[in-house]
């Protein structure tokens with residue numbers, strides 16, 4: 001039988017990566033973070049002094065494995081840049097095969113925005129992971145700044161950033177962020193990472 005492909009989609013900082021990594025480890029599957037591809041394209045644009053809102057197709061085609069290993073991909077400038085290059089159909093087209101090749105040989109847990117809808121519409125199990133913008137902004141803050149306290153004005157700015165990025169990802173014409181009809185919805189506001197993993201594992205077992 002063909003290897004298992006599990007799609008994990010949802011908005012920024014909802015807990016997709018945490019779930020996908022843990023699920024991959026548990027199932028002995030490779031993990032693919034597709035957001036890194038768009039981040040690496042945005043990084044190439046910025047480093048070449050190009051505006052990420054401009055045509056990024058050449059940078060997407062030129063992407064190398066070492067671009068994905070850079071340590072400066074998770075900074076606010078690149079959060080924003082990635083969602084700008086990701087809105088370009090030619091960029092998405094250039095990255096599609098890479099994502100499919102990665103998972104087709106071995107199976108994989110793949111996280112992103114369009115995995116269950118576009119990249120792997122036949123995925124064995126699809127999850128849509130979400131949480132309120134406030135929860136997601138708080139989580140992102142703690143990922144970046146650890147236990148440092150967050151003042152209300154900063155939280156509001158972080159919420160606004162996340163809402164702007166979600167709306168850009170959800171309103172684009174090509175592969176918008178949308179829950180696949182057959183995806184299992186998990187709202188993570190009141191769940192620990194362990195509880196989310198537990199729910200997802202139950203669902204995977206049920207499908208097998």
Ligand code: C5P
Pocket residue numbers: 012013034035036038039079082083084086087111112113114115165169
């Ligand atoms: O998941 P992450 O926050 O790293 O993704 C960065 C950006 O890349 C997202 O805001 C989105 O615009 C884009 N992306 C996408 N499709 C994917 C994964 C990420 O459009 N499958």
